[in-house]
Amino acid sequence: MNIALIILAAGKGTRMQSELPKVLHEVAGAPMLVHAMRAGRALDPKRTIIIAGHGFEAVSAAACAEDPEVEVVRQEAQLGTGHAVDQARAALSDFDGTVIVLYGDCPLIQSRTLEELSATLSDSAVSVLGFEAKDPARYGRLITDGDKLKRIVEFKDASPAERAVSLCNSGVMAASAGLLFDLLSEIDANNASGELYLTDVIGKAVARGLPCTAVRCAERETLGVNSRVELMQAEKEFQNLRRTEALEDGVTMPAPETVHFSYDTVIGRDTIIEQNVVFGPGVTVESGAQIRAFSHLEGAHVSRGCIIGPYARLRPGAELAEDVKIGNFVEIKASALEEGAKVNHLSYIGDAHIGARANIGAGTVTCNYDGVMKHHTSIGEEAFIGSNTMLVAPVTVGQEAMTASGSVITQDVPAGSLAIARAKQDNKPGLALKLMKKLRALKAARRNKTKD
Structure with a gap:
């Protein structure tokens, strides 16, 4: 016809x-x-x-x-x-x-x-x-x-x-x-x-x-929409219908009323979606993944066996291979993470490629923007990025390489190498006690002056 x-x-x-x-x-x-x-x-x-x-x-x-x-x-x-x-x-x-x-x-x-x-x-x-x-x-x-x-x-x-x-x-x-x-x-x-x-x-x-x-x-x-109230009703009806479809398709949701779907969200069977998860447009989640509470996904592909969140954010261009772990307060944008890679907590990964089984330590940031253009970061397979590492793109960290915690990496790190990029620690004996005594005395003097 x-x-x-x-x-x-x-x-x-x-x-x-x-x-x-x-x-x-x-x-x-x-x-x-x-x-x-x-x-x-x-x-x-x-x-x-x-x-x-x-x-x-x-x-x-x-x-x-x-x-x-x-x-x-x-x-x-x-x-x-x-x-x-x-x-x-x-x-x-x-x-x-x-x-x-x-x-x-x-x-x-x-x-x-x-x-x-x-x-x-x-x-x-x-x-x-x-x-x-x-x-x-x-x-x-x-x-x-x-x-x-x-x-x-x-x-x-x-x-x-x-x-x-x-x-x-x-x-x-x-x-x-x-x-x-x-x-x-x-x-x-x-x-x-x-x-x-x-x-x-x-x-x-x-x-x-x-x-x-x-x-x-x-x-x-x-339902025809002619007002904001009717728009709200249409949203409610859509979400209820989509949640029911997901449950019938084999998706587990402990609190489905708190999960928000987009018009094109695709979720595979045996996926677990915890409370207060929001799906923006363009998200596909394969079977057997887990999306933990308070996570927000948009324009992302999540493969089988991944664990996301809680409190994670996947932005457009996030491409996650199987068994990737994205922990709490992690943001991923325009980046590919290969099988088994881990970004456990408090990190930002943008415009990057993370190799298989690489481990990204807490507080790591790919410094991808110079104020005008975006630059790329590449991290090799089984690399270990120490906590609080700043990766100033464009930069490459080789396979099985490491960065020391607190480092600011501005040059490529060869495969198997350890990069240490931080100032040498200098301890001043007794200086903390003297400094605190001075500060407390200054505070007391200001308080007495205010009373006068």
């Missing part, structure tokens, strides 16, 4: 109280628009058309960053959902297939639901996604006769009997391209809002004797 997506993303979102276009507000680290695009991508669409208006350039940039093949069409005036969909008419003039209409402010729609919707078109001219609402409120109602969808009525135009119906319209619709645009040509703005309703195409189709179908889905999938 040839499928084209039309994603409506033109709204300003006044109730968001933001200069940012509504569809670019994020859920789980990605704009809501991207969530809609990713859900539709599972259908392998031949075309994706984004209808944008407010913040056109920003919306276009976000859409193209997610899918360079996407087409963005500007809607100059917003005259209703029917008018918005009709903006794709020219772009799809040569398209022969099914069109699915999605919304850029509905981030929780599931790919499998869209697959079910498109599958019904074998027996239906137009299919609409609906849901049983706990509180129908001001949703449009789906008026059915058995399994047949007769019409959709907006709340403003509904009779008391129609408002009593709990089957509500999500706005998501599927139909053949030719039929959809043909029906759109027949609708008018003769309604309470003076707008062109996409929902009116159902009445036009029924009037032609064409079968229409309502497909039901979970209410949470249809």
Whole structure:
């Protein structure tokens, strides 16, 4: 089946109280628009058309960053959902297939639901996604006769009997391209809002004797975000769904309600994720790893058997091979650590390559930035970096080499060598006692002067 997506993303979102276009507000680290695009991508669409208006350039940039093949069409005036969909008419003039209409402010729609919707078109001219609402409120109602969808009525135009119906319209619709645009040509703005309703195409189709179908889905999938409160609700729903999926996939989480996932987080089975772990975008954790409490990961790859944290931070470009140990208060950025390497605590490793089974002592820093450019540090296999070593990049420490604790390493260390780079210790007998006596006397004199 040839499928084209039309994603409506033109709204300003006044109730968001933001200069940012509504569809670019994020859920789980990605704009809501991207969530809609990713859900539709599972259908392998031949075309994706984004209808944008407010913040056109920003919306276009976000859409193209997610899918360079996407087409963005500007809607100059917003005259209703029917008018918005009709903006794709020219772009799809040569398209022969099914069109699915999605919304850029509905981030929780599931790919499998869209697959079910498109599958019904074998027996239906137009299919609409609906849901049983706990509180129908001001949703449009789906008026059915058995399994047949007769019409959709907006709340403003509904009779008391129609408002009593709990089957509500999500706005998501599927139909053949030719039929959809043909029906759109027949609708008018003769309604309470003076707008062109996409929902009116159902009445036009029924009037032609064409079968229409309502497909039901979970209410949470249809959540449209129009305010910060609803954005918070969408985030909560996404996290709950993702946590359940992780548990069902074999991930252990002692306190799942404290774990925060990103939209693209990948976690392997038999991984343990402790309390208060945050995953930013771009994280893959392989099977059998352990992410300990209060760790933050973003743009990182963690291999099998790794132990991360507690209180560790993995930044973009952190590439950890199997059985790597990253301890408490360690930060890794743009660095590759080979199998069995250890950075146990209180260290910063940036723009570096750490060899297999190397041991990085507490307080070690790769001094990678000179104020203008970043420089690289290379540490060989089974090297031992003493505690509180400053590695001033660019610098290389060879295989099985060592640095003495407290050293500032500014030159390469050959394989098997010990580098000592610190001032010679000089003990002054009795000087500490004399100095403390002098300081205490000075403090007492200042106190007496203040009293006077």
